Amino acid sequence: MRSVVMGIFILTVALAGALTIDLVRQSLKSDQVQWEPYLAHTINPVVAPVSAKPIAATKPTAPEQAESAEARPMLVFFTADWCGACKMMKSRVFSRTDVAEEIHKRFDAYHLDLTDPSIEVQVLAQRHGVLFLPTLLITDANGKELARLEQATEPDEFLEWLEGGENRWLESQKKPAG
Numbered sequence: 001m002r003s004v005v006m007g008i009f010i011l012t013v014a015l016a017g018a019l020t021i022d023l024v025r026q027s028l029k030s031d032q033v034q035w036e037p038y039l040a041h042t043i044n045p046v047v048a049p050v051s052a053k054p055i056a057a058t059k060p061t062a063p064e065q066a067e068s069a070e071a072r073p074m075l076v077f078f079t080a081d082w083c084g085a086c087k088m089m090k091s092r093v094f095s096r097t098d099v100a101e102e103i104h105k106r107f108d109a110y111h112l113d114l115t116d117p118s119i120e121v122q123v124l125a126q127r128h129g130v131l132f133l134p135t136l137l138i139t140d141a142n143g144k145e146l147a148r149l150e151q152a153t154e155p156d157e158f159l160e161w162l163e164g165g166e167n168r169w170l171e172s173q174k175k176p177a178g
Contacts, residue, residue: 031090032100038076038110071141073169075107078135081115085152086134093155106166138165
């Protein structure tokens with residue numbers, strides 16, 4: 001009986017040690033993307049209940065005023081602390097230097113944290129039709145959606161999605177001939 005208890009104890013200690021090592025390893029792989037707060041760079045919504053009709057906006061801010069010559073596509077990451085798939089994206093995708101470099105080279109990167117959302121954050125999430133986390137959007141400087149990703153993905157698939165979204169943005173920037 002004593003050897004069974006000792007075996008269970010040793011197994012428990014070994015599992016706890018393995019879990020601790022895995023948690024430390026994951027924490028070392030941190031998000032390398034420098035996200036700006038999306039709320040600070042969007043149209044300031046009039047405070048209203050989330051269930052209200054579309055929100056009338058006050059004056060536009062930087063992204064909405066951007067000149068097309070200076071404009072870059074925006075990458076918006078809707079996330080929350082309680083979202084396991086969001087944490088996976090941060091540790092497995094956004095922790096990679098090549099992914100962070102591609103994002104910074106091609107996009108203005110923003111995030112919106114839905115952990116404990118204010119009314120303004122809820123309005124923005126509703127305005128963008130965010131139903132799942134993580135949700136990533138590629139938009140033009142005016143907030144027009146060009147690409148949407150509503151799931152965690154592997155780094156190579158994510159880079160392909162970024163390229164497709166950038167290509168849609170480039171197409172939208174072409175001036176009509178004539």
